Each structure stands twice: as structure tokens, then as C-alpha cells.
Amino acid sequence: MxxxxxxxxxxxxxxxxxxxxxxxxxxxxxxxxxxxxxxxxxxxxxxxxxxxxxxxxxxxxxxxxxxxxxxxxxxxxxxxxxxxxxxxAALRRRVRRIGDDAAQALPREILPAVSRHLEHAAAGPGMAESALADLLMDTMEEVxxxxxxxxxxxxxxxxLLRLLHLPELLTPWVQGLARQRERAVDADRFAVGVAGGSQESGDDPLLEKLHARRRKLERAATRxxxxxxxxxxxxxxxxxxxxxxxxxxxxxxxxxxxxxxxxxxxxxxxxxxxxxxxxxxxxxxxxxxxxxxxxxxxxxxxxxxxxxxxx
Ligand SMILES: Nc1ncnc2c1ncn2[C@@H]1O[C@H](COP(=O)(O)OP(=O)(O)O)[C@@H](O)[C@H]1O
Ligand SMILES: [Mg+2]
The missing domain is CATH 3.40.50.300 (P-loop containing nucleotide triphosphate hydrolases)
Structure with missing residues (x-):
């Protein structure tokens, strides 16, 4: 026709x-x-x-x-x-948000390590791209x-192909933080209590957030x-x-x-x-x-x- x-x-x-x-x-x-x-x-x-x-x-x-x-x-x-x-701006917002989460969720001793981790990640080429991808994922939720x-x-x-693989890329980061977190718990259980966190890494607020973010990326990858x-x-x-x-x-x-x-x-x-x-x-x-x-x-x-x- x-x-x-x-x-x-x-x-x-x-x-x-x-x-x-x-x-x-x-x-x-x-x-x-x-x-x-x-x-x-x-x-x-x-x-x-x-x-x-x-x-x-x-x-x-x-x-x-x-x-x-x-x-x-x-x-x-x-x-x-x-x-x-x-x-x-998306990258700055993202780094700030993660930094705030970490400050809230983690004991003081661990914060320098987290912030080094974050600076390293933010400087990497993947981070600006993943900040834009994040923004796109948020926008997708409006549809x-x-x-x-x-x-x-x-x-x-x-x-485009990397967008689909972001959920898997985030996994090592979540696991890295989980390991840091467990070490901190072993080293100073008291500090964890003071910081308001639970000693079960299962209900750790920061890890919960990261896991939630990974689930959101998985949902987006499916969509x-x-x-x-x-x-x-x-x-x-x-x-x-x-x-x-x-x-x-x-x-x-x-x-x-x-x-x-x-x-x-x-x-x-x-x-x-x-x-x-x-x-x-x-x-x-x-x-x-x-x-x-x-x-x-x-x-x-x-x-x-x-x-x-x-x-
Ligand atoms: N059908 C068309 N006829 C003439 N010029 C076009 C046509 N489609 C696009 N262009 C011009 O070609 C150039 C490249 O287009 P653009 O949409 O920016 O490509 P891309 O985003 O793929 O790099 C622009 O100057 C645009 O105005
Ligand atoms: Mg173009």
C-alpha cells in the first residue's frame, strides 16, 4: 500500500x-x-x-x-x-542523596570509607550516564x-543497551556496601545502636534503599x-x-x-x-x-x- x-x-x-x-x-x-x-x-x-x-x-x-x-x-x-x-545537576543530586542516606544510616566510623567510595563512583564515566538513566527511570514511572x-x-x-543492564551493574555496589556495613557492625555494635540502625543488616535503612533502587531498575528494565x-x-x-x-x-x-x-x-x-x-x-x-x-x-x-x- x-x-x-x-x-x-x-x-x-x-x-x-x-x-x-x-x-x-x-x-x-x-x-x-x-x-x-x-x-x-x-x-x-x-x-x-x-x-x-x-x-x-x-x-x-x-x-x-x-x-x-x-x-x-x-x-x-x-x-x-x-x-x-x-x-x-542530576549527578550532583544523586551524589547528595546517597551521601545523605549514608550519613543517616551508617555509623560515623564508616562514613569516610563510604564517601571515598562515592567520590570514586561519581568520578567514573558510568555515573553521569546512570544519573541520566535514573532520571529516565523516574520519568518512565509517570507513564x-x-x-x-x-x-x-x-x-x-x-x-540503550547499558540501560537494560543497570540493575546488574548496581548489584556489586550494594554488596560492597553490605560488606562494609557488616564489618562496621562487628567492629562497633554500640555505634550502630546510637546511629539508630538495627544490627540485622536485613533491616538496614541504607541497604533497604539500595535494594529498593535495584528493584526499581529491574522494574524499569522489564518495562x-x-x-x-x-x-x-x-x-x-x-x-x-x-x-x-x-x-x-x-x-x-x-x-x-x-x-x-x-x-x-x-x-x-x-x-x-x-x-x-x-x-x-x-x-x-x-x-x-x-x-x-x-x-x-x-x-x-x-x-x-x-x-x-x-x-
Ligand atoms: N529529511 C531531512 N531533510 C533535510 N535535512 C534533514 C532531514 N532530517 C534531518 N535533517 C537535518 O540533518 C541534520 C542532522 O539531523 P539530526 O536530527 O540532528 O540528526 P541526529 O540526531 O541523528 O544526529 C540537522 O541539520 C537536521 O536539520
Ligand atoms: Mg541528535
């Missing part, structure tokens, strides 16, 4: 799909941010309360929408909000109460597999198709659902054989095509023009 018009090019409508959480993936420059914005706008125009959020620390959603965005959601249209979370659709302009495929889909974006080039093919396999092996594949920036003189290859490779997911426009599709009007918004 290809509708063809103009100079023989087909014109597609952005599908609403049934996944509440929609990620956009693909190589740099293919048009992930542009497509995330265009699809979110389409969802909102169809009456769905939509939050568009960027988890790429190099935010560019505001550029695509042609409006300033910030750490808090900004209303874009009647039903569309957009947000570019501040990764550093479907607050949002019918959560559209995520995400960093590369590897980042990422059940309620989310990844819409891969590519441009019609052989090398890009090869890379998209690998990304699709990896995502599917990790348990992600693949949604509609967007073939973006299709030039008038595109190699039809290559387009056929793309459509065949992603026949199961379905594909939509978007022409290469002479003007960059920036701002709401241009984004709405990218694909027909009726129907």
Missing part, C-alpha cells in the same frame, strides 16, 4: 504505534533528533499527552523545535512538552498516569522490554544500512522491540535497489520514508510538513 505521488516518491504518515515509550536510535547525523521531534509532535497532534525528552548529553531538541528548553518540561503545544535534563507517550531522543545504541520500542533512523547508504542492521540485531537480542524504521533524507536520485534492500530488511517492522528537504526541517511548521499529519 505505497502511496506514490510527486516525482514517484511515496509519502508516508507517521504511525502512532502502541508502545507508550518510544526511543529513537541510529548513527549520528541521520536525523534522530529531528524524527523524535516530528513523531512526538504527531502523537500530540493526535491527542496524546506527550513528553519529548533528550538523554543525549549533547542536547539538540531545542534546536530542532526552534525554542529554548531546559531541565524542567516546557510546554510546546497543547499536548506536547519537551525537556533537556541537566546531566550534571501512563501523566503521559500517554514518552518520546526519547537517545544517545547511541550502546547507551523497557514490554512497553517500549526503538524506532531506528537511517539514511539510504550502504554503510549506514549495514550498521543499522547490526544495531537492530543487538537491540533485538537484548530484548528490545523494534518499531517502524525511518528512512530519512531520501534524495530524488536515490538508488531504488538500495531502497528495496532497506524495505526488505525491515519488512517485519515496517518502514516510512522521508525526503531530503532543501531547507533544514527546523521549527514546528517544518516538522509537521515532514510527513502528513492528517489521518
Amino acid at each position: 505505497l502511496l506514490r505521488f510527486g516525482r514517484g516518491r511515496r509519502k508516508d504518515t507517521i504511525p502512532l504505534g502502541d508502545a507508550a515509550i518510544v526511543f529513537f536510535g541510529g548513527k549520528g547525523g541521520v536525523g534522530k533528533t529531528t524524527m523524535a521531534a516530528a513523531h512526538a509532535l504527531r502523537f500530540a497532534d493526535q491527542g496524546l499527552r506527550t513528553l519529548l525528552i533528550s538523554t543525549d548529553p549533547a542536547h539538540s531538541l531545542g534546536d530542532a523545535l526552534a525554542m529554548p528548553l531546559g531541565d524542567k518540561p516546557v510546554q510546546v503545544t497543547e499536548r506536547l512538552w519537551a525537556r533537556e535534563p541537566d546531566a550534571d 501512563p498516569e501523566h503521559w500517554d507517550r514518552l518520546v526519547v531522543d537517545s544517545a547511541p545504541t550502546g547507551h 523497557l522490554r514490554q512497553d517500549a520500542e526503538v524506532r531506528l533512523v537511517l539514511v539510504p547508504r550502504r554503510m549506514v544500512l549495514a550498521e543499522t542492521d547490526r544495531a537492530a540485531r543487538e537491540l533485538m537480542e537484548a530484548g528490545f522491540r523494534l518499531g517502524t524504521v525511518v528512512v530519512n533524507q531520501v534524495p530524488d536520485d536515490v538508488d531504488p535497489g538500495l531502497l528495496t534492500q532497506v524495505h526488505e530488511r525491515f519488512a517485519e517492522q515496517g518502514t516510512i520514508e522521508e525526503a531530503l528537504t532543501t531547507k533544514e526541517p527546523i521549527g514546528l511548521d517544518a516538522l509537521r510538513e515532514l510527513m502528513p499529519h492528517s489521518g
Whole structure:
């Protein structure tokens, strides 16, 4: 059911799909941010309360929408909000929160060790990423109460895959703290009593919190597999198709659902054989095509023009 018009090019409508959480993936420059914005706008125009959020620390959603965005959601249209979370602020909040928990839950003697542990962890490359992931997990809990659709302009495929594995990454940390905690209990049971903690590590407030956090990540990892889909974006080039093919396999092996594949920036003189290859490779997911426009599709009007918004 290809509708063809103009100079023989087909014109597609952005599908609403049934996944509440929609990620956009693909190589740099293919048009992930542009497509995330265009699809979110389409969802909102169809009456769905939509939050568009960027988890790429190099935010560019505001550029695509042609409006300033910030750490808090900004209303874009009647039903569309957009947000570019501040990764550093998320990281600081997270370190502070854990520090406060530790100060409350642990005896004084152990605090220097905990704070060394925390500084070390905060400086590691994984921590900023996991702070943003944390924020995304929190936002996911607002679906479907607050949002019918959560559209995520995400960093590369590897980042998405790591999100799924965060629960396992947290386990060694929880165990490390548990060991420290047991040592402190052995060394000074009295201090534990003074600090208001119980001597059973089972009802230790800090460990309880960490275990709760791990359960939350596990819940999120399950939801990422059940309620989310990844819409891969590519441009019609052989090398890009090869890379998209690998990304699709990896995502599917990790348990992600693949949604509609967007073939973006299709030039008038595109190699039809290559387009056929793309459509065949992603026949199961379905594909939509978007022409290469002479003007960059920036701002709401241009984004709405990218694909027909009726129907
Ligand atoms: N269909 C299109 N036609 C013309 N320019 C496009 C199209 N889609 C995206 N662009 C432009 O290509 C550049 C990269 O797009 P962007 O969405 O930032 O890609 P990504 O997020 O994948 O890096 C931007 O300048 C954007 O305006
Ligand atoms: Mg981008």
C-alpha cells in the first residue's frame, strides 16, 4: 500500500504505534533528533499527552523545535512538552542523596570509607550516564498516569543497551556496601545502636534503599522490554544500512522491540535497489520514508510538513 505521488516518491504518515515509550536510535547525523521531534509532535497532534525528552548529553531538541528548553518540561503545544535534563545537576543530586542516606544510616566510623567510595563512583564515566538513566527511570514511572507517550531522543545504541543492564551493574555496589556495613557492625555494635540502625543488616535503612533502587531498575528494565520500542533512523547508504542492521540485531537480542524504521533524507536520485534492500530488511517492522528537504526541517511548521499529519 505505497502511496506514490510527486516525482514517484511515496509519502508516508507517521504511525502512532502502541508502545507508550518510544526511543529513537541510529548513527549520528541521520536525523534522530529531528524524527523524535516530528513523531512526538504527531502523537500530540493526535491527542496524546506527550513528553519529548533528550538523554543525549549533547542536547539538540531545542534546536530542532526552534525554542529554548531546559531541565524542567516546557510546554510546546497543547499536548506536547519537551525537556533537556541537566546531566550534571542530576549527578550532583544523586551524589547528595546517597551521601545523605549514608550519613543517616551508617555509623560515623564508616562514613569516610563510604564517601571515598562515592567520590570514586561519581568520578567514573558510568555515573553521569546512570544519573541520566535514573532520571529516565523516574520519568518512565509517570507513564501512563501523566503521559500517554514518552518520546526519547537517545544517545547511541550502546547507551540503550547499558540501560537494560543497570540493575546488574548496581548489584556489586550494594554488596560492597553490605560488606562494609557488616564489618562496621562487628567492629562497633554500640555505634550502630546510637546511629539508630538495627544490627540485622536485613533491616538496614541504607541497604533497604539500595535494594529498593535495584528493584526499581529491574522494574524499569522489564518495562523497557514490554512497553517500549526503538524506532531506528537511517539514511539510504550502504554503510549506514549495514550498521543499522547490526544495531537492530543487538537491540533485538537484548530484548528490545523494534518499531517502524525511518528512512530519512531520501534524495530524488536515490538508488531504488538500495531502497528495496532497506524495505526488505525491515519488512517485519515496517518502514516510512522521508525526503531530503532543501531547507533544514527546523521549527514546528517544518516538522509537521515532514510527513502528513492528517489521518
Ligand atoms: N529529511 C531531512 N531533510 C533535510 N535535512 C534533514 C532531514 N532530517 C534531518 N535533517 C537535518 O540533518 C541534520 C542532522 O539531523 P539530526 O536530527 O540532528 O540528526 P541526529 O540526531 O541523528 O544526529 C540537522 O541539520 C537536521 O536539520
Ligand atoms: Mg541528535
